[in-house]
Amino acid sequence: MATIRRTQQERRDQAEAALLAAAAELVVEQGVRSLTLARVGERAGYSRGIVTHHFGAKQALIERLARTTQAGFVPGLDELPPGLDRLLRLIDGYLGELGRLGVFNQAFLLLWAEAATQPDLAPIFRERDAAFRADLRADVEAGIAAGVIDPGLEPDDVAIAVVGQLRGIALQRLLDPRGVDVEQVRRSVTGYWRRTLGPAQAPTS
Template sequence: MRSATLAAVGERAGYSRGIVTHHFGSKQALFQALAESSQSGFVPGIGDMPPGLDHLIALIDGYIRRLRDGAVAGRAFLLLWVEAATSPELSAVFQERDDRFRADLRTDITAGIAEGEIRVEADPDATAIAILGQLRGIGMQQLLAPAALDSPRLSRVVADQWLRALRRQPAPSPAPPRRPRRG
């Protein structure tokens, strides 16, 4: 990505050399727009769900399933995300995207705690970091060895793992009163 120029991007896309510069102005702005568009709506069908445990589990399940769909935008996002580790111009863009993703995850966790769905001792910050790390790691595996991932099965396993880890267990029923012994 470091060697990419706006002119080369325009040519590769079949447009004039200046069209990308005209629309985006800089590589930073182009990468920002690509990151935004590739992540927005990545998991369809959960936008109307209220924040909480159900939304969180649907997001985890949908994210993993979408990876297998081979969506070009998702693949582009992950490739750029990897590149961001060593590219200062991409680093800020993807750091901001991950900050937003963690914030969304924290919102679900915090709402789930408030609703009594998620254990009160669950740490929203640490849990959001762990979930994001797991999802990005699965995304990397999908890029490197797509045939090795059975996304439907994996999405169920991972969603179930987080459900069991976070779900608040109901309080045990009180024991029935003991009857005094006669005799």
């Protein structure tokens, strides 16, 4: 049988994926403070030199890990136009994913929590949160323009509240999996935002 030779880019991509997976595992098992390039290489079966070649330094590795773990948490959103339906799909999908948190998602939440007290992490996660809020703000603005979201709501305030609630629930789930009924919370929270965001009803006489 002919041997299929991988291209240099394919080998590079495979090595990078293995290194990021190893870094996520170490963060979940031992925390970000224990993360070193040497330990990541050892866990992934590569030398420290390979890790340095791919990422240069620990800060760049963590930044890439943050971007990788955040991307695509709720699948299918890119297919929807901005607006109320997309916003509710994001909330519902985010909470649904908490029932099957993989190592990358766990690593992201732990890194996000650490960013509050770690100056090296803070800029990375401020950027990620700002992008998340901007995405939500665009949904609220589009919903207001379409007449399906209460125009009296402030899009920035809604975005901050949604991010805070979703991340807070996720951290509770990570800390106490048995104490958070994901499906029950999912129904309650999604329903809450559907009612809260809807157009204000005129008072009856």
